[in-house]
Structure formats: structure tokens, C-alpha cells
Amino acid sequence: MTNRTIHHLSHIDLDGYSCQLVMKYTPYKKFNYNSNYGAEIRQKLDLMLENIRKDKTDAYILITDLNLTADDSRWLTHEVKKINDQYCNLKLQLLDHHGSGAQSAKKFDWYYLDEGRSATKITYDFAKEHFEFNEPQWMKKYVDVVNAVDLWLQEEHENFEYGKVCMRLVNETRELNRIMFADEDSHYKLSLLQEAVKCIHEPKAPILLDEKIHRLKKDFFREDEEDNTLDNLATKYVVKLLGKARNEKTIYYKGYRGYLSYGVGNTSIVGNGFLTAYPEYDFIVDVSYRGTMSLRANNQVSVAQISKEWANGGGHPNAAGGRIMGFKEQYRYDKVKQQIEQIINDKESVAGDLEYKKED
Structure with a gap:
């Protein structure tokens, strides 16, 4: 392969992340994206295509462990052709093992389907054949482990049992929100898997x-700090990530400065931690995937009043909540912010003054 940037979209389970772990050992510039099935796939593909158009350099789209519908496959083929005509040289390849993609696999030459191997094993074999590949010593064994558990090959007892633990490692790694912190969450999971492979040849490895x-997990979040509980280490790490993204995630309502997060949860701890670390903010609001809001303040403004004006919610001056009627679940933060800013624009012109005015 020529020196292209790889944009790699994969599933959010062990098999999906392991495909990206395999590709980590190719010497190309890479951007990872992750998606579950359904509407999220199209949004993540849209984001990927936007990034390729902005970059305008030769690129390679790799999709692993995700099957596309016939409509999505036609749409993607058309979009790739437009980019090739207008922006750069773009190649497309999908590697999957789910039979539900058979219709697309028959029609499109870029759609490779093999139901007999996990996506990780398909990606591993493909990388060895088509890419420069700096294979580490543990890779083949690890691929066999993922293949055994993903295809549920219980007869491969040693690999299967280790795969079960690796699968739980990924499934229970929820400390970082993968929409808000997509790059950091991907790095977190791949880092844990890279640590997991160090045990793979040990006695009683599972x-x-x-x-x-x-x-x-604690070592990842601890960095150079003193030891603490996992909750406290992860909270401090998340607050730092929120702080780094202030320029993108700041909102304003009636002159008050707020911070908008999406799906972070644990607002009492994370929200109050953020307001303590960044006292220039008057409030923080976390919106869930279903449109429920959790707001926190630190005596600068009444979030109960904000919640009432935005969503007929309520609560206390420093802690309130509500539900946004008609909220549409999104898989990209910028789409969420657009919805919230539309609410702000609609409400600012009709709502009364807020309580707890800031002092000059």
C-alpha cells in the first residue's frame, strides 16, 4: 500500500477493538472510529468522510466487524466516488464475518465477507498480505484467542477462557464516554488490551x-499521581479531559457560562469536580442519550430555573434536572450541541431573568 492515511471504523466489542489493535502495528498514520450497529454507523461514516474531505490527502477507509445494509453500501460507494472525483485518491475496504451482510458482499467488490473467521483474524490475515506489518511475538496467539471467543469455540479451551476475560475487560471498560472522548476511550481500551497480552503465555493466564x-485500569488513570480508588482516579482524569475541551464545549445562556457534556453521567461528582477546577464556569449540564438533563452549579446561578426554562424541569439552585422533549439521540457531540443551542436560542427570547445573579 502507498503511504495513505487509514481511517478505520470498527465495532465496539472485543473483536472490533482487536481489529484496531492489529492495525496498530502497521506503519501508517491512522484515525480510529468506533460504532455500534444501527444509525450510529452512518453518523460515524459521515464524520470520517468529512475528515477526509478536510484533509484532502490520499486515504484508505477500512471498516471491520461491522456489516452495512445495502442502502448504506450504495450510499458509501457513491460518496467515495465523489471524493475521488473532487478531493483525493480514496480506497475502500470492508472486512467482516456477519452473514447479514451477504447482500452487500455479493454486489460490492470492496465488501469482503467470511463467516468462518472472526473479524480480528480476517484483519490479521489481510494486514499480513496487503500492508507493511510489524507483527509482535504475541500477535498470532492473541488473534487465536479472540477468534475462539468471538466464534464461541469452547473446544479451544485455553484460548476460549482467556478470550472470555478479555471480552469482559472491554465490555466493562466504561470509565470514559466514547462519544465525548472518542480518541481517549479508544486509546484506553487498546492500552488495556496491550497490557492483557503480556499474560497470554503465563500459567493459568485467564x-x-x-x-x-x-x-x-487504575494504572492507566493514575499516571504519575498518588494511588487512589479507581472512581477517584477516573473522575480526576475525566475532569481534566473536560477542561481540555473547554473551547469546543462551552455554551452561554443569558450571559452565564456553561459547559455541555453528553452521556458522561455521575454529574454530582464529575460536575462538581469540574466547577471546582474551573470556577469561571457558572454551571454544567450533562445530557443523556435519551435527552434527560442533569445540571449542577456552585452558587453562581440557579440551575433549577434553567431546567425549568429549558425543559419544565426543576430541583435545587445548585442541582437540578429535566427531560428535553423531542430530543434526538446522536452519536456525534457536535450534533448534540446543535440541538441544545437551538433550545437556548428559542428560550432566551422568552424566559425571564435567572435567579442567583453573579456579582460584578
Whole structure:
């Protein structure tokens, strides 16, 4: 392959992230995207295509462990052709093992389907054949582990049992929100898997890894800081991430400065931690995937009043909540912010003054 930037979209389970772990050992510039099935796939593909158009350099779209509908496949083929005509040289390849993609696989030459191997094994074999590939010593064993658990090959007992622990490692790694912190969440999961492979040849490897998971998570969030509980370490890490993204995620309502997060949760701890670390903010609001809001303040403004004006919600001056009627679930933060800013624009012109005015 020529020196292209790889934009890699994969699933959000062990098999999907393991495809990206395999590709980590190719020497190309890469951007990882992750998606579950359904409407999220199209939004993530849209984001990927937007990034390629902005960059205007030769690129390679790799999709793994996700099957596309016939409509999505036609749409993507058309979009790739437009980019090739107008922006850059763009290649497209999908590697999957789900039979539900058979219709697309028959029609499109870029759609490779093999139901007999996990997506990780397909990606591994494909990378060895088509890319420069700096394969580490543990890779083949790890691929066999993922293949065994993803295809549920219980007869491969050693690989299967280790795969079960790796699968739980990914499934229970929820400390970072993958919409708000897509790059950091991907790095977190891949880092944990890279640590997991260090046990792969040890005696009683599944038990050893099972006992190490909590420590591996703490070590990731701990960085150079003193030891603490996983909750406290992760909260401090998340607050730092929120702070780094202030320029993008700041909102204003009637002259008050707020911070908009999406799906972060744990607002009492994370929200108050953010307001303490960044006292220039008057409030923080976290919107869930279903449109429920959780707001926190620190005596600068009444979030109960904001919640009432935005969503007929309520609560206390420093802690309130509500539900946004008609909220449409999104898989990109910028789409969420557009919805909230539309609410702000609509409400600012009709709502009364807020309580708890800031002092000059």
C-alpha cells in the first residue's frame, strides 16, 4: 500500500477493538472510529468522510466487524466516488464475518465477507498480505484467542477462557464516554488490551488476567499521581479531559457560562469536580442519550430555573434536572450541541431573568 492515511471504523466489542489493535502495528498514520450497529454507523461514516474531505490527502477507509445494509453500501460507494472525483485518491475496504451482510458482499467488490473467521483474524490475515506489518511475538496467539471467543469455540479451551476475560475487560471498560472522548476511550481500551497480552503465555493466564484488571485500569488513570480508588482516579482524569475541551464545549445562556457534556453521567461528582477546577464556569449540564438533563452549579446561578426554562424541569439552585422533549439521540457531540443551542436560542427570547445573579 502507498503511504495513505487509514481511517478505520470498527465495532465496539472485543473483536472490533482487536481489529484496531492489529492495525496498530502497521506503519501508517491512522484515525480510529468506533460504532455500534444501527444509525450510529452512518453518523460515524459521515464524520470520517468529512475528515477526509478536510484533509484532502490520499486515504484508505477500512471498516471491520461491522456489516452495512445495502442502502448504506450504495450510499458509501457513491460518496467515495465523489471524493475521488473532487478531493483525493480514496480506497475502500470492508472486512467482516456477519452473514447479514451477504447482500452487500455479493454486489460490492470492496465488501469482503467470511463467516468462518472472526473479524480480528480476517484483519490479521489481510494486514499480513496487503500492508507493511510489524507483527509482535504475541500477535498470532492473541488473534487465536479472540477468534475462539468471538466464534464461541469452547473446544479451544485455553484460548476460549482467556478470550472470555478479555471480552469482559472491554465490555466493562466504561470509565470514559466514547462519544465525548472518542480518541481517549479508544486509546484506553487498546492500552488495556496491550497490557492483557503480556499474560497470554503465563500459567493459568485467564485467572492471572482476571485478578489484574482492576490494577490495570487504575494504572492507566493514575499516571504519575498518588494511588487512589479507581472512581477517584477516573473522575480526576475525566475532569481534566473536560477542561481540555473547554473551547469546543462551552455554551452561554443569558450571559452565564456553561459547559455541555453528553452521556458522561455521575454529574454530582464529575460536575462538581469540574466547577471546582474551573470556577469561571457558572454551571454544567450533562445530557443523556435519551435527552434527560442533569445540571449542577456552585452558587453562581440557579440551575433549577434553567431546567425549568429549558425543559419544565426543576430541583435545587445548585442541582437540578429535566427531560428535553423531542430530543434526538446522536452519536456525534457536535450534533448534540446543535440541538441544545437551538433550545437556548428559542428560550432566551422568552424566559425571564435567572435567579442567583453573579456579582460584578
